[in-house]
Amino acid sequence: MTQKTIDQCEICPANPNAKLVQLGPDTNAHEYVIALAGNPNVGKSTVFNQLTGLRQHTGNWPGKTVSRAEGAYSFDNKRYKVIDLPGTYSLLSTSTDEEIARDFILFGQPDVTVVVVDATRLTRNLNLVLQILDITDRVVVNINLIDEAQRMGISIDARGLSRELGVPVVLTAARSGEGMPELLREIAIVATGRIQTKPFRFATTSRNVQRGIDRLSKMIHRAFPSIPNVRWIALRLLEGDQSIIDAIRLDELGLLETLREKEERVRREGAEYGQA
Amino acid sequence: MVRRSRVPNEEILTTANALRWEIGEDLHDSVISDLYREAERIAGSVTVRKGEKRRFDFDRTLDQILTSPWLGFPTMFLLLAAVFWLTIEGANVPSALLSSLLVDQGHPFLKSIGEVIGMPRWLSGPLFDGMYLSMAWVVSVMLPPMAIFFPLFTLLEDFGYLPRVAFNLDFFFRKAGAHGKQALTMAMGYGCNAAGIVATRIIDSPRERLIAILTNNFSLCNGRWPTQILIATIFIGVLAPPYFAGAVSALAVVAVVLLGIAFTFLVSWMLSRTILRGTASTFSLELPPYRPPRILQTLYTSLIDRTLIVLWRAIVWAAPAGLVIWLVSNIQIGDASLAAHIVHSLDPVGLLIGLNGIILLAYIIAIPANEIIIPTVLMLTVLLHGIVDVGIGVGVLFELDSADAIASLLHAGGWTLLTGVNLMLFSLLHNPCSTTLYTIYKETGSMKWTLLSAVIPLVIGLGVCFFVAQIWRIVAGG
Numbered sequence: 187m188t189q190k191t192i193d194q195c196e197i198c199p200a201n202p203n204a205k206l207v208q209l210g211p212d213t214n215a216h217e218y219v220i221a222l223a224g225n226p227n228v229g230k231s232t233v234f235n236q237l238t239g240l241r242q243h244t245g246n247w248p249g250k251t252v253s254r255a256e257g258a259y260s261f262d263n264k265r266y267k268v269i270d271l272p273g274t275y276s277l278l279s280t281s282t283d284e285e286i287a288r289d290f291i292l293f294g295q296p297d298v299t300v301v302v303v304d305a306t307r308l309t310r311n312l313n314l315v316l317q318i319l320d321i322t323d324r325v326v327v328n329i330n331l332i333d334e335a336q337r338m339g340i341s342i343d344a345r346g347l348s349r350e351l352g353v354p355v356v357l358t359a360a361r362s363g364e365g366m367p368e369l370l371r372e373i374a375i376v377a378t379g380r381i382q383t384k385p386f387r388f389a390t391t392s393r394n395v396q397r398g399i400d401r402l403s404k405m406i407h408r409a410f411p412s413i414p415n416v417r418w419i420a421l422r423l424l425e426g427d428q429s430i431i432d433a434i435r436l437d438e439l440g441l442l443e444t445l446r447e448k449e450e451r452v453r454r455e456g457a458e459y460g461q462a
Numbered sequence: 463m464v465r466r467s468r469v470p471n472e473e474i475l476t477t478a479n480a481l482r483w484e485i486g487e488d489l490h491d492s493v494i495s496d497l498y499r500e501a502e503r504i505a506g507s508v509t510v511r512k513g514e515k516r517r518f519d520f521d522r523t524l525d526q527i528l529t530s531p532w533l534g535f536p537t538m539f540l541l542l543a544a545v546f547w548l549t550i551e552g553a554n555v556p557s558a559l560l561s562s563l564l565v566d567q568g569h570p571f572l573k574s575i576g577e578v579i580g581m582p583r584w585l586s587g588p589l590f591d592g593m594y595l596s597m598a599w600v601v602s603v604m605l606p607p608m609a610i611f612f613p614l615f616t617l618l619e620d621f622g623y624l625p626r627v628a629f630n631l632d633f634f635f636r637k638a639g640a641h642g643k644q645a646l647t648m649a650m651g652y653g654c655n656a657a658g659i660v661a662t663r664i665i666d667s668p669r670e671r672l673i674a675i676l677t678n679n680f681s682l683c684n685g686r687w688p689t690q691i692l693i694a695t696i697f698i699g700v701l702a703p704p705y706f707a708g709a710v711s712a713l714a715v716v717a718v719v720l721l722g723i724a725f726t727f728l729v730s731w732m733l734s735r736t737i738l739r740g741t742a743s744t745f746s747l748e749l750p751p752y753r754p755p756r757i758l759q760t761l762y763t764s765l766i767d768r769t770l771i772v773l774w775r776a777i778v779w780a781a782p783a784g785l786v787i788w789l790v791s792n793i794q795i796g797d798a799s800l801a802a803h804i805v806h807s808l809d810p811v812g813l814l815i816g817l818n819g820i821i822l823l824a825y826i827i828a829i830p831a832n833e834i835i836i837p838t839v840l841m842l843t844v845l846l847h848g849i850v851d852v853g854i855g856v857g858v859l860f861e862l863d864s865a866d867a868i869a870s871l872l873h874a875g876g877w878t879l880l881t882g883v884n885l886m887l888f889s890l891l892h893n894p895c896s897t898t899l900y901t902i903y904k905e906t907g908s909m910k911w912t913l914l915s916a917v918i919p920l921v922i923g924l925g926v927c928f929f930v931a932q933i934w935r936i937v938a939g940g
Contacts, residue, residue, distance in 0.1 A: 227750050278490070278493070278494070306751065308505040309502050310501070312500075312501035313497050313498060313501045315501075316497055316501055317497065334751075334753075339512045340509060340510070340511050341510045341512075342510075343509075344508075346507065347504070350504045350508065351504070386500075386504075388496055388497055388500040389496065389500075390492070390493065390496055391499075392485075392488075392489075392492045392496075394484065394485045395485055395492055398481040398482075398485055401477065401481065402474065402477060402481065405473070405474050405477060406474060409474060421493065423478035424478060424481060424482055424485060424489055425482075425489060425493075426478075431475060431478075434471050434474055434475060435471060435472070435475065
């Protein structure tokens with residue numbers, strides 16, 4: 187908000203380096219992978235359509251999106267692949283659609299996870315945001331439907347929320363395209379690693395649980411030193427999440443070791459970008 | 463590289479298991495409540511609400527009515543009846559206008575052009591009398607009800623009513639061993655069964671998804687609405703005084719819809735106890751906020767996305783079907799047309815189940831698109847009963863201006879109230895159209911399930927019609 191003039195230049199159509207080009211279904215040669223997550227019926231598909239120029243069917247009931255959609259856009263001469271994940275309320279239960287979303291965020295290693303949030307139902311939507319922040323720190327929170335919130339007399343302090351969550355927060359009304367330039371810019375900043383996010387991690391009140399998490403975290407960290415989110419994996423193990431148990435047993439968590447290397451590559455590119 | 467001391471993975475799992483026992487059952491609840499507490503705190507600190515919460519209260523009050531155990535079903539029933547009533551009452555005038563334009567004026571006009579340029583009858587016959595007329599009929603009969611029904615339905619969808627229907631029906635689906643979201647795919651089926659089949663992707667469990675696919679055909683699709691509405695008007699509406707006729711016809715259609723829902727539950731229940739055994743899985747369904755429907759946008763999208771696309775499909779299928787009808791009723795074998803031979807051999811079976819050979823032949827011709835059942839039936843009736851004072855000629859599809867004319871024609875063709883009722887039942891309970899079958903094949907990738915989805919409703923339909931015919935004849939003594 188404070189850098190309004192800079193924003194406008196960066197997203198100005200006259201600036202050839204910062205133009206949004208909707209690439210539709212052409213996901214070839216992408217540099218960054220963006221995942222769209224969020225509760226059902228918050229307008230993920232509308233955001234997706236705005237970014238890619240595709241026309242996914244949108245509607246007013248949860249479950250309208252039946253197949254995982256992929257599309258692409260280019261912004262600032264970088265190509266982004268966008269994946270519209272199934273709507274999900276939580277990552278803690280074990281239903282199939284929620285596992286698809288969670289596994290993609292965890293194992294698909296998107297460069298940025300954009301969590302689309304219904305501004306009129308912030309509390310419930312934040313439950314998912316907090317869970318995603320527990321898995322990954324490359325998050326942009328997109329508070330959507332602010333037009334509807336305004337009509338209901340609700341206003342949201344984006345900067346305050348950004349301070350609380352430790353990640354960028356963008357207000358949008360995707361149906362009318364409001365706020366999309368800001369969203370594009372924040373995605374680019376997080377993707378290129380130009381800012382380091384400090385995601386909020388919720389505390390556990392139960393001392394028993396905390397002790398268990400601490401003990402397991404230590405063991406997991408020793409076994410898989412490069413995993414960034416040991417705490418979350420420890421919690422899932424305590425809950426008896428079968429897919430995580432299997433991953434540990436088959437040593438598949440080792441796959442995550444590549445995450446560190448990838449992070450380093452991205453950060454390197456970000457540094458180059460900063461100099462350019 | 464420094465060799466790190468690795469903890470054997472199994473040891474992690476053993477420790478986790480031990481800790482799980484120590485912490486006990488409340489872990490999940492404790493984590494969830496921590497999450498909720500934090501979410502609530504953060505949301506509260508960054509949200510400013512000014513003014514009243516009237517809208518929220520409005521939503522709550524409305525939900526208390528629409529999803530109440532007592533009022534939920536009656537309101538559902540009333541809304542459904544109101545939608546049909548508006549469709550039936552509203553479609554009459556534009557339907558008559560279109561048919562006078564396309565059939566009464568368009569058809570002779572085209573024929574006269576054909577004569578002027580010297581077109582031979584073997585060409586002008588199938589072209590104008592077969593293909594053009596069947597397309598014109600489909601447009602004039604289907605466009606007006608669809609242009610009313612789809613926007614009304616989309617308005618309800620936009621308003622947020624569909625999830626409430628799913629909420630109301632969830633109990634029954636669970637009892638039937640099926641998934642509650644099947645209510646949503648069922649609702650999609652009222653537009654088009656092929657679309658409903660694709661929508662079953664929202665159901666995660668393959669078992670419950672197959673149940674939803676196999677029973678989607680019990681949702682009357684738009685291709686069958688005109689048949690239902692017309693037959694209800696002709697045979698059931700006339701039983702009531704004129705000013706009630708529209709309402710009574712609408713109620714008859716609602717009864718068929720409810721019967722379809724009953725069969726959805728019954729067949730789901732039977733499937734989940736035989737070849738698709740299992741228990742219903744739980745799921746959460748959000749009741750989204752009621753949103754004031756965007757009327758103009760809804761009108762636009764439901765006309766472009768739904769009405770025109772569906773209409774186009776009907777036209778595309780009507781043309782070749784019109785050709786087939788023209789051919790079977792104009793090719794002579796011995797002393798009668800091919801159509802006559804087929805109808806006479808189908809008659810015994812047809813009459814046994816309270817229908818007739820003409821209806822059965824019409825259903826064979828109309829496998830690609832249910833939309834053209836009625837014109838096919840009417841044309842074959844005229845042809846085979848030697849009725850010459852209506853229609854335009856032998857083997858010609860025609861439009862009859864009013865429901866009265868169709869009624870007198872069908873009575874002359876030996877139709878009774880039983881035939882009308884059974885046609886409505888058979889239109890609900892028969893194999894899906896070829897597009898739907900192809901979609902089922904694509905979605906399941908299995909010939910077995912595709913065949914089953916055709917055989918189940920067909921067997922039920924034949925059985926129900928036979929049963930109704932026998933009871934009817936005993937009671938009526940006929």
